[in-house]
Amino acid sequence: MPLPVEVLIIGAGNRGQIYSFFAKDFPERMKVVGVADCRQVARQNLQMKYSVADCNVFDDWRGAAARVKFADAVVIATPDRQHKEPAVAFAEKGYHILLEKPMAVTVDDCKEIVAACMKHNVILSVCHVLRYSPAVLKVKELLSQGVIGEVVHIQHLEPVGFYHFAHSFVRGNWRNEQESTFSLLAKSCHDIDIINSLIGKRCIKVSSFGSLSHFTKENKPQGAASRCLNCAVEQSCPYSAKKFYLEGVKNVSKFKSK
Numbered sequence: 001m002p003l004p005v006e007v008l009i010i011g012a013g014n015r016g017q018i019y020s021f022f023a024k025d026f027p028e029r030m031k032v033v034g035v036a037d038c039r040q041v042a043r044q045n046l047q048m049k050y051s052v053a054d055c056n057v058f059d060d061w062r063g064a065a066a067r068v069k070f071a072d073a074v075v076i077a078t079p080d081r082q083h084k085e086p087a088v089a090f091a092e093k094g095y096h097i098l099l100e101k102p103m104a105v106t107v108d109d110c111k112e113i114v115a116a117c118m119k120h121n122v123i124l125s126v127c128h129v130l131r132y133s134p135a136v137l138k139v140k141e142l143l144s145q146g147v148i149g150e151v152v153h154i155q156h157l158e159p160v161g162f163y164h165f166a167h168s169f170v171r172g173n174w175r176n177e178q179e180s181t182f183s184l185l186a187k188s189c190h191d192i193d194i195i196n197s198l199i200g201k202r203c204i205k206v207s208s209f210g211s212l213s214h215f216t217k218e219n220k221p222q223g224a225a226s227r228c229l230n231c232a233v234e235q236s237c238p239y240s241a242k243k244f245y246l247e248g249v250k251n252v253s254k255f256k257s258k
Contacts, residue, residue: 008034008070008095010061010086011077012042015100015127019075020046033071036061065089073123076100079173080181084109087124091116096123102189105181128193140198151199158191166239170215184208 004027009016012035023030034056037043047057058064061078065086073096076086083104087097097117103126104110117124130136143151160169165183174180188208196203225231228241 004029004031005073006031006033006071008032008036008056008064008074008090009046009077010036010064010074010090011079011100012037012039012046013077016042016075016077017046019077019098019127020050023050034058034064036064061086062089065093069093069095072096073098079179080105080186081179084113087113088116091120091122091124094120094122098125098127100127101193102126102181102185105185128190130190130194131197136194136197143198144200154195154198156191156195158187160187162238163244167244170239171241184210 004023007020007023007030009020009032016035016037020032023032032046032050032052035043035046035050035052036058037046038059040059043057043059046052047054056064056070074086074090075098076083076090077100078086080102083099083102087099087104090097091113099113104113113124131140142148160183168174169183169186174183174186180186192203192206221233221237223232224237228234228237231237234240234242
């Protein structure tokens with residue numbers, strides 16, 4: 001494949017933007033030539049950053065998939081439940097695929113994606129990016145060298161953080177399993193991938209357990225309202241949406257104006 005690799009971004013939100021940064025850092029290796037997103041602001045943002053031609057900007061990925069192939073690869077960074085359809089469609093068009101994790105939300109959808117990529121002989125890579133972080137790579141190097149001997153047990157923690165869990169999994173994009181997926185799949189697919197990478201063997205069995213213990217009606221603070229903007233305990237609440245979003249935006253604006 002000649003360089004730079006020409007890439008189409010499907011989903012211009014946080015992940016789509018982050019993966020597109022590679023084209024800014026290494027323009028000789030990657031070029032963003034198209035973008036699709038249902039939100040006008042999001043797609044226009046990427047269009048301006050990468051000087052994408054108007055004819056290659058879409059408000060729906062289906063419009064891009066209907067076109068004659070005009071890029072080498074596609075980055076699919078849509079919401080979790082919207083991975084399978086574009087992945088299969090672009091594989092059928094001959095695009096190599098970088099697919100945001102989790103690959104899909106059902107086993108059957110994952111199998112369908114793999115089958116389409118194999119049938120059309122395209123590369124499929126799922127964005128389990130933590131296996132490429134310097135710390136994980138160093139641990140894998142040491143384990144491969146036998147520095148600590150044979151590995152018989154791994155104790156691994158997923159440090160989600162209270163702010164991230166509140167923002168993403170209580171009221172954010174992953175607040176409803178029917179619209180996205182459950183937090184164990186959304187977050188712990190990283191952990192399973194890291195463990196697979198470190199051990200170098202396929203996982204043959206996974207079990208999970210858990211319960212909702214904190215974010216319950218019984219634990220609602222006395223005097224708390226349904227919305228942060230008119231809540232009596234907002235100022236002392238670590239989960240304040242006002243602090244997360246409104247004040248956060250103000251602070252960013254002040255920083256940019258300096």
